[in-house]
Amino acid sequence: MVATPWLFFNQDGRRQIGVVRATSKKSYVPAAATGAVLALVCGVIGSRVYGATQDNWFVSIAQAFYRSFDTTGKSTLLLFVVFTVPAIIFSPLGEETFFRGVLQRSLESSLPRNTSTYIECGAFATVHLCHHGLHWADNKLSLLLPSGLLWMLLMFLAARLFAHWRSATQSIYPSIVSHMAFNAAMSIYIFMFVWEKLD
Secondary structure, rough: OOOHHHHOOOHHHHHHOOOOOOHHHHHHHHHHHHHHHHHHHHHHHHHHOOOOOOOHHHHHHHHHHHOOHHHHHHHHHHHHHHHHHHHHHHHHHHHHHHHHHHHHHHHHHOOOOOHHHHHHHOOOOOOOOHHOOEEEEEOOOEEOOHHHHHHHHHHHHHHHHHHHHHHHHOOOHHHHHHHHHHHHHHHHHHHHHHHOOOO
8 A cells, every 4th residue: 555656646646645745844743642642542441441351452452463473482572563563664654545645535536525534534444343343253253342333433533633634734644653653552552551461
């Protein structure tokens, strides 16, 4: 997704999807701060409502980390780096380029901006059910209710925050920074409060 603007768009096309400098350099700090705060809010809500159970979205994400390869004998710091670095680079770059860039601009060509924003935020939230909400067990796919829907709502709010920074600065770069900060804070929360509770 990151390569899309350079493979399929000319300079004007890249400008239209927000691959330009932000209108305000001062926007990066509040973009990062709001992304990090929202991730911590998601962590606190998950912990307060669901504790360390399977219904807590950060537990689901931590379990996915845990199962992705043998973690035996690896230090928590090493595992934190291994899981956090890709999460703060690849997801924000690719997802912001696609959702706040390509999809948002494509929708705006035929729909009002607010409608376009809500559709792309809804698409973002739905995609993130793969992190928590869609549950595969006994050769059957199911939706975890109500935690999956609550996670989807939180991801919609995250997408709306990222879309705010895209709109306010006419650039996807602050939305990328906000998304990076969200993922970094989420990873810190997981490794501080969830990781040690895994089986």
